[in-house]
Amino acid sequence: xxxxxxxxxxxxxxxxxxxxxxxxxxxxxxxxxxxxxxxxxxxxxxxxxxxxxxxxxxxxxxxxxxxxxxxxxxxxxxxxxxxxxxxxxxxxxxxxxxxxxxxxxxxxxxxxxxxxxxxxxxxxxxxxxxxxxxxxxxxxxxxxxxxxxxxxxxxxxxxxxxxxxxxxxxxxxxxxxxxxxxxxxxxxxxxxxxxxxxxxxxxxxxxxxxxxxxxx
Ligand SMILES: N[C@@H](CCC(=O)N[C@@H](CS)C(=O)NCC(=O)O)C(=O)O
Numbered sequence: 001x002x003x004x005x006x007x008x009x010x011x012x013x014x015x016x017x018x019x020x021x022x023x024x025x026x027x028x029x030x031x032x033x034x035x036x037x038x039x040x041x042x043x044x045x046x047x048x049x050x051x052x053x054x055x056x057x058x059x060x061x062x063x064x065x066x067x068x069x070x071x072x073x074x075x076x077x078x079x080x081x082x083x084x085x086x087x088x089x090x091x092x093x094x095x096x097x098x099x100x101x102x103x104x105x106x107x108x109x110x111x112x113x114x115x116x117x118x119x120x121x122x123x124x125x126x127x128x129x130x131x132x133x134x135x136x137x138x139x140x141x142x143x144x145x146x147x148x149x150x151x152x153x154x155x156x157x158x159x160x161x162x163x164x165x166x167x168x169x170x171x172x173x174x175x176x177x178x179x180x181x182x183x184x185x186x187x188x189x190x191x192x193x194x195x196x197x198x199x200x201x202x203x204x205x206x207x208x209x210x211x212x213x214x215x216x
Contacts, residue, residue: 001026003071004046004057006033007205010107010163011068012056013198017159018072020194022079031055035209069099072156084156095151098143102160106136110168133173137165137182144181148188162189166199169216170206 003019003026005012012028019026031043039046042053049057050066057066058074065074076085086092109129111117118126140161143150150157165175165186175182189195203213 002059003028013163014068015056015071016198017194095155095157098157099160102164107164141179141182
């Protein structure tokens, strides 16, 4: 099995963490990527398999799929233990929704605040995201009121949001100290060997490129 990712791909990191959590032997390969050229030139397998030309891409024999959430689903079927979706149907539905919201509601706000996106023409988006990020942290803090993980048991929802908040911290919008339960959650998830391994590789890429990661 081959998992094509990038050294700073938050979506690729999600898939790699899941493979490690499940003991799936997915040989992670980084596509060409640099801070100057980003994903150019694109890896030929990415161009062939994903019309969106993005990583992660998973190749397992004659199966070729893309999108981190699709990869989660495949992993869950081929290696059901340890489960990374809750068993109970409503809790599972909540976990799926949280995973989607992390990628598609929270993370776009982080992207809006990437320095190259903060142009005068995008002032409205910048301002909206500066409000949306702390509001989302507040919502996650409330969820953790009575449970250790976002959807009860440790799940793909935690993996997704751990990576999304990692990038938010990277651009200067970390979980505030007032969200103490969410900070404890970040410590709990970050202490998992699978998460530490993948995030550690990402931190090394950043420090090798002259970016200090001590503050997040
Ligand atoms: N919804 C996709 C998003 C994938 C995605 O945005 N990948 C980024 C890297 S984290 C990428 O390949 N970007 C290159 C580009 O869009 O040019 C997923 O969950 O895998």
